[in-house]
Amino acid sequence: MKTKLDEFQFKNPRFLLMYSALQFGPEEMAKPDGSLSLPYLAGAIREAGYDVKILDVSVGDKDEPLEDSFFNTKVLPSGLIRCGMTPEKIVEQMADFDVIGISSIFTTQTTMVLDLIRLAKRTDPSKLVIAGGVNARNMRDRFFKAGVDLIVLSEAERIIVQIAERCAASEAFPRCPASPSSTRPARKSSTAAPRRSRTWTSCRCPPGTCCP
Numbered sequence: 001m002k003t004k005l006d007e008f009q010f011k012n013p014r015f016l017l018m019y020s021a022l023q024f025g026p027e028e029m030a031k032p033d034g035s036l037s038l039p040y041l042a043g044a045i046r047e048a049g050y051d052v053k054i055l056d057v058s059v060g061d062k063d064e065p066l067e068d069s070f071f072n073t074k075v076l077p078s079g080l081i082r083c084g085m086t087p088e089k090i091v092e093q094m095a096d097f098d099v100i101g102i103s104s105i106f107t108t109q110t111t112m113v114l115d116l117i118r119l120a121k122r123t124d125p126s127k128l129v130i131a132g133g134v135n136a137r138n139m140r141d142r143f144f145k146a147g148v149d150l151i152v153l154s155e156a157e158r159i160i161v162q163i164a165e166r167c168a169a170s171e172a173f174p175r176c177p178a179s180p181s182s183t184r185p186a187r188k189s190s191t192a193a194p195r196r197s198r199t200w201t202s203c204r205c206p207p208g209t210c211c212p
């Protein structure tokens with residue numbers, strides 16, 4: 001059975017891996033994410049023969065002045081301060097890519113990451129938007145509500161290459177089998193409806209991932 005995920009087919013998928021803008025309190029100092037996740041993933045993607053670029057929205061593209069990103073600050077309705085590239089500049093950067101991968105390991109930056117996901121999906125829904133990292137994994141529902149197409153639940157060096165290969169080969173994504181035990185029967189004495197088990201071995205998403 002084909003699902004929405006299978007509609008993402010690109011002849012030679014190009015990946016843009018992103019860290020979001022940052023938000024911080026007036027008394028705090030902004031610290032770019034700069035975690036190892038995206039360089040590791042970019043290495044795996046490149047080794048498999050696909051184009052990939054990393055963009056940290058909080059510090060901008062190489063050769064771009066920091067005044068347009070890290071020192072470009074704006075007070076948010078929450079009172080926190082946002083620093084990073086403008087949405088217009090981010091959209092320009094996304095234009096050349098088919099797959100947008102966003103890392104989220106820090107809960108304090110959730111709003112910034114969700115904004116980035118919404119921006120990507122609003123600008124071009126035909127792009128495949130993937131998220132990963134411990135925060136994306138833990139806040140799946142909020143990420144799906146923002147429009148993300150797929151969340152990778154673990155280390156992703158292999159999965160990201162499998163995703164590239166699926167998109168390029170125009171093949172349906174593999175699915176975890178929907179096991180009959182995914183619906184636990186209600187206890188005899190209980191009138192409650194059976195509870196759905198949401199373990200990822202019993203979902204219908206590609207193995208190691210979660211989809212809406």
Ligand code: B12
Binds near residue numbers: 031038040131
């Ligand atoms: C090393 C580390 C640090 C280092 C380096 C941080 C950095 N910016 O890189 C230092 C010591 C500086 C640090 C500082 C802090 N850290 Co720290 N840190 C870690 C630690 C131990 C490992 C992170 C790491 O490098 N992993 C290795 C990389 C390769 O793995 P990864 O990021 O998980 O990425 C893989 C997958 O998640 C996935 N993935 C990730 N992103 C994406 C994106 C896509 C598209 C896909 C497909 C897959 C994917 O694929 C990746 C490759 O396999 C984690 C705990 C943990 N075990 O994850 C805490 C952790 C991330 N840190 C944490 C915290 C709180 C902080 C600080 C805020 C502490 C403080 N109060 O100052 C600061 C923030 C500094 C900053 N802004 O960078 C928390 C975050 C909790 C949260 N939910 O917000 C964590 C989870 C620890 C914890 N359990 O409390 N940290």
